[in-house]
Amino acid sequence: MKWGLTAVAAMSMIASLGPAMAGKNYGPGVTDSEIRIGQTFAYSGPASAYSVIPRAQIAYFRMVNEKGGINGRKVSLISLDDAYSPPKTFEQTRKLVEQENVSFIFSPLGTPTGMVVRKYLNDRKIPQLFVGGGATAWGDPKHFPWSMSFQPSYQAETAVYAAYVLKHKPDAKIALLYQNDDAGKDYAYGFKKGLGPDNVKKMVVSEATYEPTDPSIDSQILKLRASGADVLFMHAIPKQAAQGIRKIHEIGWKPTFFLAATSASVSMVLQPAGLEASKDIITAQYVKDPTDPQWKDDPETKDWLAFMAKYYPDGNLQDSGNVYGYVVAAATARLLEQAGDDLTRENIMKQAANMDFRIPMLLPGIKLHTTPTDYYPLKSLQLQRFNGKTWVLFGEIITP
CATH class of the missing domain: 3.40.50.2300 (Response regulator)
Structure with a gap:
């Protein structure tokens, strides 16, 4: 399955790393009007239940499409099925890089699937951003400076x-x-x-x-x-x-x-x-559960519900994958906003390695934070227990 997406995003968030470089500086996959990004995901196979995540991301970029542009550029997301099979992941990733000419790999699913292409991408200095896997191996900037996961390890x-x-x-x-x-x-x-x-x-x-x-x-x-x-x-x-x-x-x-x-x-x-x-x-x-009654009047949750109703009406509101996909897409849009007109692979990775901001739908007190030597964007968690209907948070936010 191939999802070809064009999304024009208007993001008003202010860059936290200072003004963008004067002039324009582009890497592969970027023009004055477009940023091409690629993804492999399990639309089929044993992990296909996770396919709600890229569908939520597609909906997110469709939402921002109606609002203008990320610094005037559209985002073209090319999402390919790898069936949660490492050999297929390698084949599809090569296609994204060598045929589709993407700027970077965005939010691919899985540790075993991600590991099979990690060296290939790092050798070519192509960002492998926000991998959907929490293995500690993703936080190794010394040996693999172009690879980073998203969730807590x-x-x-x-x-x-x-x-x-x-x-x-x-x-x-x-x-x-x-x-x-x-x-x-x-x-x-x-x-x-x-x-x-x-x-x-x-x-x-x-x-x-x-x-x-x-x-x-x-x-x-x-x-x-x-x-x-x-x-x-x-x-x-x-x-x-x-x-x-x-x-x-x-x-x-x-x-x-x-x-x-x-x-x-x-x-x-x-x-x-x-x-x-x-x-x-x-x-x-680490993200809000929109079915939890405590978030009933929460503005971020209301915005998420409105997003789902308009852009992803067939999405299941009880599926936390839809919140996760939304959060990862929002974080990526924020990075591209911060990058300004310097959209080289080097600067995109630099932005990822210097995050210090919060994205809507993260639990209160939790934010994204990285440094050039710390590639774990999220580190804090809160315990929750299922009561037969919904998850109920308890205890304090914990940062191990």
Whole structure:
């Protein structure tokens, strides 16, 4: 599937890094009237449930299209299906760079898919911006200065869960279930790191992994339950996450259940699993949930709902992927606004490595912040628990 998009964006946000360079300085994919950006995403395959994210981004650029232009230029977003398959990602990324002549790669999905093209893009000094994956490997400006993710790192997220366990269940028996790839292993490592080596030895009683193509994870769930664990952490893409939640409910296992934020969508995961089965699951969040009653009168949430109603009316308001896509698109528009008329790949990456601003729909107290030596834009999270209808935030904003 190929999405060809032309969006003209009028952004009134003031650049935080000072005035743009005098004169015009363009890199590949940029003219006086256009900025071409490229993306690979799972419109098909085992992670296709995440395809709501680029659809929300397409809608965002359609919205700003009606308002003028990012410094007078339209944004052409070319979004190609990679089916969450690394070989396909490499093929489609080469097409974006070598045939479509994009300025940079924007918000591609996945750590295993992103890793396969990281060296290719860095060797060519092409920004790989706001990757949809939280592996700590994305924060390595020394070795890969052209690659950056967006969300909090998996290790930061699991550190929050580990801290909760140490405080509230110091005698816990912990089971870990995660995808057998770089992302899953990073999640598991982060949880253990948060516990500390001594606690890992006495608290982690069982681990299991799965492959994205596995038709079921029932056997892994049964193995973990048999360990006697009373705390479970699960990292899984939406299909397997829903399967796991449903199976845990069916067998009557009631651990303190932490679910990776990447699969916390009510519509993609919890509804298919069963809302009653999902009750009391805990996860971490950094964006507002528009279904949470506390945001009923919040101006940013009202603006998001109006955006959805006008530009993405078939989008599910309970799907957090639609908020995530909106936030990433808004951050990218802000960077392009800051870049002014210096739209070389070097300056676009420089803007990404010098962020210090807040984007609407982030939780209060959370903002984007990077430096040339810190490539983790978001670092803060807040815990939330599912009450059978919606997620309910609790505790304070935590920055591990």
